[in-house]
Amino acid sequence: MDDVLIVGAGWAGLTAAAFALEQGAKIRVIAQGIGSPAITPGWISVLDGAQGDLHTALADLVAHFPDHPYALAGIESVTAALQTFEAFSAKIGLPYAGSLAHNHRLISPLGGLQSPAYVPPGYRASAGERPLMVGFRGWRDYYPALSGENHTLIDLDVLNRQWDAPPTEIARSFDYPEVRAHAADQVCAHLNRLKGVSAVGFPAVLGLSHPSEVIADLSQRIGLPVFEVATLPPSVPGTRLFNLSRRYLLDHKVRLQIGHPVIRGLIEGDRVIGVEVAAAGKPERFRAAAVILATGGLYGGGLFSDDRGQVWEPIFGLPVKHEPDRSRWFEGRMMSPASHPIHQAGISVNHQMQPLSTQGEVFAAGLYAAGHVIAYPTGTPSPLETYEGVALATAYRAVQYALGKT
Amino acid sequence: MQSISCEVLIIGGGATGAGILFDLSQRGLKVVLVEQNDLGTGTSGRYHGLLHSGARYVVRDPASAKECIDENLILRRIAPHVIEDTGGWFAAFPQDDPNYVPLWLQGCAQAGIKVEPLTPTQALREEPHLNPQVRELYRVPDGACDSWELLHSLVQGAAALGGRTLTYHQVVGIDVREGRVKGAYLLNRHTGEELQVEAQVIVNAAGPWAGEVGKLAGLKIGMSLSKGIMIAMNTRWTNVIINRLDKPGDGDILVPVGTVAVIGTTSVTVDHPDDRSITPKEVSEMLDAGEVMIPDFRMGRALRAWAGVRPLYDPGGAVSTQTHKEAHDEHVAEADDEGRFITRTFTSLDHADQGVEGMLTIVGGKLTTYRQMAEKISDQVCRMFKRENPCRTAETTLPTPEWLHRGKKHHTLPRRLQALEHAATQKPLICECEIVTRTQLEHAIHEGGPGVSLDDLRRDLRVGMGPCQGGFCAYRTAGVLQELTHLSREQAVEALRDFVEERFRGNRPLLWGHQLRQALLDESIYRRSLGLTPNPALEGETKHG
Numbered sequence: 001m002d003d004v005l006i007v008g009a010g011w012a013g014l015t016a017a018a019f020a021l022e023q024g025a026k027i028r029v030i031a032q033g034i035g036s037p038a039i040t041p042g043w044i045s046v047l048d049g050a051q052g053d054l055h056t057a058l059a060d061l062v063a064h065f066p067d068h069p070y071a072l073a074g075i076e077s078v079t080a081a082l083q084t085f086e087a088f089s090a091k092i093g094l095p096y097a098g099s100l101a102h103n104h105r106l107i108s109p110l111g112g113l114q115s116p117a118y119v120p121p122g123y124r125a126s127a128g129e130r131p132l133m134v135g136f137r138g139w140r141d142y143y144p145a146l147s148g149e150n151h152t153l154i155d156l157d158v159l160n161r162q163w164d165a166p167p168t169e170i171a172r173s174f175d176y177p178e179v180r181a182h183a184a185d186q187v188c189a190h191l192n193r194l195k196g197v198s199a200v201g202f203p204a205v206l207g208l209s210h211p212s213e214v215i216a217d218l219s220q221r222i223g224l225p226v227f228e229v230a231t232l233p234p235s236v237p238g239t240r241l242f243n244l245s246r247r248y249l250l251d252h253k254v255r256l257q258i259g260h261p262v263i264r265g266l267i268e269g270d271r272v273i274g275v276e277v278a279a280a281g282k283p284e285r286f287r288a289a290a291v292i293l294a295t296g297g298l299y300g301g302g303l304f305s306d307d308r309g310q311v312w313e314p315i316f317g318l319p320v321k322h323e324p325d326r327s328r329w330f331e332g333r334m335m336s337p338a339s340h341p342i343h344q345a346g347i348s349v350n351h352q353m354q355p356l357s358t359q360g361e362v363f364a365a366g367l368y369a370a371g372h373v374i375a376y377p378t379g380t381p382s383p384l385e386t387y388e389g390v391a392l393a394t395a396y397r398a399v400q401y402a403l404g405k406t
Numbered sequence: 407m408q409s410i411s412c413e414v415l416i417i418g419g420g421a422t423g424a425g426i427l428f429d430l431s432q433r434g435l436k437v438v439l440v441e442q443n444d445l446g447t448g449t450s451g452r453y454h455g456l457l458h459s460g461a462r463y464v465v466r467d468p469a470s471a472k473e474c475i476d477e478n479l480i481l482r483r484i485a486p487h488v489i490e491d492t493g494g495w496f497a498a499f500p501q502d503d504p505n506y507v508p509l510w511l512q513g514c515a516q517a518g519i520k521v522e523p524l525t526p527t528q529a530l531r532e533e534p535h536l537n538p539q540v541r542e543l544y545r546v547p548d549g550a551c552d553s554w555e556l557l558h559s560l561v562q563g564a565a566a567l568g569g570r571t572l573t574y575h576q577v578v579g580i581d582v583r584e585g586r587v588k589g590a591y592l593l594n595r596h597t598g599e600e601l602q603v604e605a606q607v608i609v610n611a612a613g614p615w616a617g618e619v620g621k622l623a624g625l626k627i628g629m630s631l632s633k634g635i636m637i638a639m640n641t642r643w644t645n646v647i648i649n650r651l652d653k654p655g656d657g658d659i660l661v662p663v664g665t666v667a668v669i670g671t672t673s674v675t676v677d678h679p680d681d682r683s684i685t686p687k688e689v690s691e692m693l694d695a696g697e698v699m700i701p702d703f704r705m706g707r708a709l710r711a712w713a714g715v716r717p718l719y720d721p722g723g724a725v726s727t728q729t730h731k732e733a734h735d736e737h738v739a740e741a742d743d744e745g746r747f748i749t750r751t752f753t754s755l756d757h758a759d760q761g762v763e764g765m766l767t768i769v770g771g772k773l774t775t776y777r778q779m780a781e782k783i784s785d786q787v788c789r790m791f792k793r794e795n796p797c798r799t800a801e802t803t804l805p806t807p808e809w810l811h812r813g814k815k816h817h818t819l820p821r822r823l824q825a826l827e828h829a830a831t832q833k834p835l836i837c838e839c840e841i842v843t844r845t846q847l848e849h850a851i852h853e854g855g856p857g858v859s860l861d862d863l864r865r866d867l868r869v870g871m872g873p874c875q876g877g878f879c880a881y882r883t884a885g886v887l888q889e890l891t892h893l894s895r896e897q898a899v900e901a902l903r904d905f906v907e908e909r910f911r912g913n914r915p916l917l918w919g920h921q922l923r924q925a926l927l928d929e930s931i932y933r934r935s936l937g938l939t940p941n942p943a944l945e946g947e948t949k950h951g
Contacts, residue, residue, distance in 0.1 A: 233935065334929060335940045384934055
């Protein structure tokens with residue numbers, strides 16, 4: 001029997017495992033697939049819209065919305081989660097940098113700005129620079145002319161054969177010094193014709209297994225700082241985080257079962273005792289003292305919906321708060337300034353991250369929730385602006401209570 | 407102001423207008439067609455893709471049924487490249503009225519529609535997804551027809567004969583002097599420039615907008631606008647068209663179109679041709695109807711919903727709004743669904759009796775009968791010019807636009823994959839869902855000429871029309887378009903934003919289950935990975951724009 005069983009390996013599930021590992025717990029992670037990092041840019045959005053100090057902005061948000069996941073987890077969980085994650089990220093060789101003093105200002109693929117709080121190697125503050133944006137001729141997933149005034153296309157040998165190379169494969173090729181040398185030569189030839197360029201931007205594919213060294217090496221060869229720009233999924237920065245975390249967790253005896261769909265939660269009396277997993281022959285049962293449900297929201301696959309406007313949580317059958325009228329799930333435009341009401345759908349939890357029944361009582365002892373399976377109140381910034389921050393803070397909080405550390 | 411002159415100006419770039427353009431060009435007249443958007447953006451592009459055998463109409467609208475079967479046989483001859491000969495079945499399910507069958511069989515015999523019975527066992531062997539409770543089935547010569555390819559063929563055929571097409575030109579005024587049409591004023595919607603067209607005859611083929619065009623010449627045209635919704639499901643449930651063997655109702659036709667299946671349709675009277683709203687309730691009802699034919703229907707993903715507005719002729723409407731309303735109520739009382747009581751045949755109007763000579767309007771009809779409509783009105787035009795050139799469109803094979811066609815025949819996955827594997831020079835896939843390569847995209851951008859939009863490319867190539875609804879390919883297409891056409895960065899981002907919103911409009915009524923997850927992924931890609939921001943011009947608005 002495990003101390004804690006985490007369902008899901010997205011931002012919330014993976015970081016919950018990392019946080020529980022800090023506490024020396026016996027951990028099992030069971031997930032249907034590889035989870036959200038591969039489709040997120042790989043950075044940590046705490047509150048993208050915040051101008052200036054994030055502590056102030058977060059305090060404001062929490063004061064206005066006592067049901068916001070940040071308010072339920074508490075700001076102290078946000079800061080503690082970020083600190084613990086920073087340390088963890090350094091241990092896995094992917095040191096994230098940032099603070100709650102202010103957001104970063106990164107160049108976006110469409111030439112705008114993106115403002116996450118913590119970023120992995122590669123994404124470095126680049127606003128205000130005069131960068132040269134570099135893309136790869138014939139590659140379909142990044143177009144440098146859309147990101148900045150100075151741009152060029154270089155050739156990559158890996159694209160010379162006829163195939164649709166995904167970002168992760170281009171990244172793998174950059175792990176080889178000869179590929180970097182060839183790329184750097186072409187960039188330098190172009191730079192000789194330009195004046196005043198202060199940095200060089202590439203799509204975020206600069207190495208898969210040891211990006212810090214790859215980026216440092218490329219900077220040295222080019223003679224200018226090199227940075228990465230997010231592009232279409234699968235996200236290489238997210239994949240690096242997933243791969244390196246997975247390796248670290250496995251090396252530290254965490255049982256990580258990816259590709260195992262949890263089909264049912266097991267409750268005995270008023271207590272959760274484990275979960276049931278689909279397996280060949282018959283479902284397999286795993287028992288644990290505590291279960292953290294980190295299955296995600298409607299996107300992540302933790303919640304389901306149908307054309308009649310119903311939304312449900314399939315594993316424990318937890319009550320889901322949501323707008324019942326499907327015609328109001330979305331604003332009129334995809335890119336509306338206001339958050340779409342459907343983003344609010346989720347389960348209710350208390351300050352200990354315990355899911356609640358419709359009567360507002362603890363659903364089952366030993367059951368906790370983390371990440372986007374949790375509901376948002378109306379009127380808050382879009383969850384896309386607080387995506388990883390909420391996952392980390394709620395995961396941190398859930399782990400503290402699941403292991404009885406508070 | 408620039409000016410051009412012609413003998414006949416046709417207003418409306420749908421199948422009817424393009425059909426008239428081709429017909430009159432072939433008869434040697436100097437013709438210009440003007441369309442406010444791209445070709446086929448009105449009713450012709452917003453239909454279910456069905457080439458009618460006419461069997462749908464044999465009981466209540468035999469005249470329309472006869473027109474359909476005649477034209478169906480002609481179109482198979484002159485435009486085989488736009489038709490996929492799926493064949494069609496009329497299938498009676500337990501819910502359907504058994505008394506309808508003998509009436510229907512009699513109607514088919516009278517209209518000359520060849521009907522062949524098949525047993526449920528045979529049918530289920532051919533189409534295993536079909537509801538096994540099916541009672542009775544008949545084969546009819548329905549087909550699937552790509553209206554955009556048809557339009558491109560007609561316009562290309564006309565161009566070779568001197569017929570000119572102006573897309574993105576809106577008619578803003580019609581010049582009528584001393585009771586005679588002299589021409590029209592157009593607004594180029596790309597450049598904002600005005601253009602004067604001198605013409606001796608104007609043919610109003612604007613479909614549901616015919617009433618609006620009539621107003622520009624001071625005319626009242628009695629129209630009844632009937633909206634029908636359609637939903638494309640990501641599964642090509644059957645390879646044959648399925649019709650419910652019952653009186654026409656909502657969601658009684660399922661058409662395999664390329665990689666998807668389209669279910670349609672409804673009939674709701676609307677006040678304005680631009681009313682294309684779709685409610686979640688209508689969508690759920692359409693899925694309920696789908697489950698009658700295909701029990702697993704709800705297990706598929708609904709990709710896109712759209713509404714088309716049928717331009718039905720309703721002479722009562724010409725007198726006054728009041729009479730229109732009364733006439734309408736009376737009809738509703740005797741019919742079980744709004745709009746379906748009006749015949750689907752077509753009517754041509756000569757406005758000379760209303761004091762405007764040289765102006766003709768054509769309303770009603772169906773895509774299947776576009777050629778006959780064009781023939782009738784072209785005969786009328788020729789009489790006005792005192793020419794006796796006979797119509798030859800029923801014998802003339804339409805040209806196949808080569809660039810449009812490359813590797814694209816009928817959009818079936820095996821054919822596209824085969825084309826891809828055998829093409830040595832195809833560049834990467836830009837749209838994985840619809841298998842559109844960069845090579846095809848480059849051709850289409852080149853052919854589209856200056857001002858080609860992402861939405862034009864979508865209609866030409868189906869880029870962005872698969873399950874991901876542009877999540878990945880919209881950015882790629884914008885990137886390639888920018889590279890080849892030297893749009894400014896801002897213009898390319900704006901084009902991307904427009905495309906995203908256009909896709910979202912069609913997808914919004916269908917967001918639940920997997921398609922909801924897809925939309926949430928797409929939103930995350932646009933907003934987070936790509937950093938796309940709301941349109942600053944629309945900032946501050948939060949509701950339907």
